Amino acid sequence: MHLVLLGPPGAGKGTQAALLSRDLGLAHISTGDMLRGAVQEGTDLGLLAREYMDQGNLVPDDVVIGITKERLEAPDVQTGFVLDGFPRTVKQAEALDEILEDIGLPLDLVINIKVPQSELIRRMTGRRVCPKCGESYHLVFNPPRSLGTCDQCGHDLHQRDDDKETTVRQRLEVYERESGPLTDYYSDKGVLVSVDGTGTVEQVADRLKLTLK
Numbered sequence: 001m002h003l004v005l006l007g008p009p010g011a012g013k014g015t016q017a018a019l020l021s022r023d024l025g026l027a028h029i030s031t032g033d034m035l036r037g038a039v040q041e042g043t044d045l046g047l048l049a050r051e052y053m054d055q056g057n058l059v060p061d062d063v064v065i066g067i068t069k070e071r072l073e074a075p076d077v078q079t080g081f082v083l084d085g086f087p088r089t090v091k092q093a094e095a096l097d098e099i100l101e102d103i104g105l106p107l108d109l110v111i112n113i114k115v116p117q118s119e120l121i122r123r124m125t126g127r128r129v130c131p132k133c134g135e136s137y138h139l140v141f142n143p144p145r146s147l148g149t150c151d152q153c154g155h156d157l158h159q160r161d162d163d164k165e166t167t168v169r170q171r172l173e174v175y176e177r178e179s180g181p182l183t184d185y186y187s188d189k190g191v192l193v194s195v196d197g198t199g200t201v202e203q204v205a206d207r208l209k210l211t212l213k
Contacts, residue, residue: 001026001212002105003082004096006182007113008175009168010120011197012204016113017084019205027076031085034067035059054161056170058088058178065095072099088179093186110186111211113197113204117172124168128157 001024005013014030021028035053038046045067049059068086071077087093100107115123126139130150137144137157144151161167186192195207 001080002100002108004087004107004110004186005082005084005113006110006179006186007197008115008117008120008179009171010124011113011115012201013084013113015201016204016208017082019201020082020208023209024080024082026080026082027074029068029071029077029081029083029086031064031068031083034071035064038067054167056162056167057174061089061091061095064088065092068096069099072105073103077103077105087182088175090181090185093182107191109212110192111208112183112186112192112194114194115197119198120172121165121168124163124171125159125165127163128159130155131158 003020003026005017007013014032017028017030020026035046035049039050039053040046045063049063052059064086068083072081083096087096096107122140123138126141128137128139128144128148129135130137130153132155133150133153135150135152136142137150144157148157149155150157162171183192183194193211195204195211197204
């Protein structure tokens with residue numbers, strides 16, 4: 001099975017993609033994880049990507065397309081994949097069509113996870129991470145035992161620049177402008193379905209499973 005998950009930042013694409021990967025034995029391809037890894041390693045790609053990510057803007061198409069193409073050519077993708085965070089523009093979607101045609105893999109379904117903007121802002125601004133051990137928390141859904149301190153290592157928690165409200169709103173505006181046309185693109189191809197992304201992780205996962213059936 002070859003899937004794409006669409007949805008704005010904070011919609012839960014990463015969480016649901018990981019669950020689908022585990023339950024269906026699919027390769028989980030997250031461009032966000034790949035870009036953040038490059039940022040942490042301080043590579044040329046990472047430094048370039050960070051300038052855009054910190055401002056809430058999308059990383060240029062050619063950068064994202066390049067790293068995604070390399071990942072899709074890996075051996076584990078032959079047994080199935082779920083793409084999380086790519087494509088984000090029609091240009092990227094067209095590039096994905098070309099990549100999949102070149103490697104002989106079809107795109108079975110594109111799932112659009114829909115969540116109201118007010119809920120997205122609540123989710124995204126509440127996230128906190130530990131810069132030392134990488135543990136992640138949420139002030140509402142998964143708070144640390146001691147406010148502002150990591151349960152695992154005791155280090156002070158950090159709010160990423162791209163999780164601050166001003167940047168969150170900017171990211172959502174950019175997503176709507178750049179990624180909105182994707183739903184029309186995939187609807188015209190007859191492969192798009194929408195799923196309600198509100199509620200618990202388990203409730204959304206159940207909706208996705210029902211959709212795939």
